[in-house]
Amino acid sequence: MPELRPAADFLDDAHAILRRERARLDELLAQPHELLLVGGSSVPGALTKGDVDLHLRVAAPDFRPVVAALTDVYEVVLPEIWQDTLATFAVEAPLPTGVAVTPAGSEHDLRFTRTWERLAADPALVEAYNDIKLRHRDDPGEYERHKSAFFDSLL
Structure with a gap:
């Protein structure tokens, strides 16, 4: 695993990537959507390898058309x-960046939103996350096994 560093080292860059991708998606998508910063780089005290995780939430009926557009x-x-x-998806950005797309209210949506909020x-x-x-x-x-069990406990 690459060197782990405090997320605070990457937070400004992660937010810049988030802003850029929000603007890109606002131009691309006619459907209502919400793009969030999640993952280790979104929590200042967390340890991270410096990757950026984005979560795109869309209405359930819009999921397939949005995925096709992306x-x-x-x-x-x-x-x-x-x-x-x-x-x-992978996003071309200054830091390794990915985006997960989910229908709002789905199991995957709740996993991304609730766990990182908590x-x-x-x-x-x-x-506890850093210890894992x-x-x-x-x-x-x-x-991955321990992280998955930990996140399951947060739901």
């Missing part, structure tokens, strides 16, 4: 994890 501007990533309520509001949860990252930084499979 395939023209973003690179599809991890198509094997795509589901009826999740699509993922984590950002509770320093003890940030400490530190303990399993050399074993990505174990890290």
Whole structure:
């Protein structure tokens, strides 16, 4: 795993990427949408490798048309994890950046919104998150397993 650093080191750049992508999506999408900064880089006390995670929320009926539109501007990533309520893309940006698209109110939407909101509001949860990252930084499979269980506990 790359070196972990405090998210505060990346927060200004992450917010600049968020603003740029909001402007891009406002021009591209006719459908109502909301683009959020989530992930480790969104929580100042969290440890991160410096990647930026964006979450695009759309109304359920707009999910498929929005995903189709995004395939023209973003690179599809991890198509094997795509589901009826999740699509993922890479965003060309100064930091490694991805965007996950979900219908508002779906299971994936709640996972992205609630977990990061709860984590950002509770320093003890940030400490627990950082501990998982530190303990399993050399074993990505174990890290993902423990992180997933931790996030499940936040729902």
